[in-house]
Amino acid sequence: MAEQAQFEELARQLSAVGAVKRDMGRILPPDCPAGSAAVLTLLGRHGDMRMSKLAELLAVDMSVTSRHVAHVAARGWIERHPDPADKRSRILRLTPAGLEQLHELSRRTTRLLAERLADWTDDEVAQLIRLMARLRASFGDCRATAFRLPAPALEETTRTPAST
Numbered sequence: 001m002a003e004q005a006q007f008e009e010l011a012r013q014l015s016a017v018g019a020v021k022r023d024m025g026r027i028l029p030p031d032c033p034a035g036s037a038a039v040l041t042l043l044g045r046h047g048d049m050r051m052s053k054l055a056e057l058l059a060v061d062m063s064v065t066s067r068h069v070a071h072v073a074a075r076g077w078i079e080r081h082p083d084p085a086d087k088r089s090r091i092l093r094l095t096p097a098g099l100e101q102l103h104e105l106s107r108r109t110t111r112l113l114a115e116r117l118a119d120w121t122d123d124e125v126a127q128l129i130r131l132m133a134r135l136r137a138s139f140g141d142c143r144a145t146a147f148r149l150p151a152p153a154l155e156e157t158t159r160t161p162a163s164t
Contacts, residue, residue, distance in 0.1 A: 023116075027108045031075060032101060035068040040077060040094065040102045048093045050083060077101050 002010075025034050032040075035058075042057050043049065049057075055065040069092065072078045077098030083089035094102065117125060 024109060024112060027112050029101075029104070029108075032105065033071075035064070036072050036075075036077075037105050039068045039072050039092075040098055040105065043078065043092060043094045044099070044102045048091050050089050050091060052089075054092060072098065075101075 028034065028037055038058055039054065042054060046053075046057065051062065051065055051069060054069070055062050058065055058068070069078065069080070073080060075097075076095055079093050079095055080090040081093060083091050120128075
């Protein structure tokens with residue numbers, strides 16, 4: 001088991017990953033902010049889906065999801081079709097233009113990672129991928145569970161009358 005100091009350093013390093021994500025956000029096209037990119041990415045990865053499923057995968061509420069969907073729909077990157085099982089719901093589907101935008105996002109991200117990790121060996125990149133996948137698996141589906149801090153270690157809190 002790792003030492004407390006190692007977990008503290010890991011927490012610092014994971015916080016610093018925010019800088020990596022911000023750098024990746026800077027390469028997005030001006031008309032495709034991060035929320036829109038996430039919608040395209042999830043539809044590309046999971047296929048057609050209801051908006052409720054998309055909101056769950058994005059881990060945001062329906063109002064935020066609706067804004068993202070409206071943005072990508074206005075650009076012709078997705079279509080909204082009636083759900084045959086429930087006419088009140090809509091199924092979201094990537095259009096050919098959306099698929100091309102998704103490919104462009106992938107090209108930009110791949111190019112940025114290749115530039116930033118140019119001095120890494122193939123084995124180091126593979127190791128990072130394995131370890132990040134393992135870390136993610138250790139946390140499971142974080143969207144489905146509420147965050148809880150671990151219980152603090154119990155300290156000696158009971159005192160006998162003689163010790164007061």
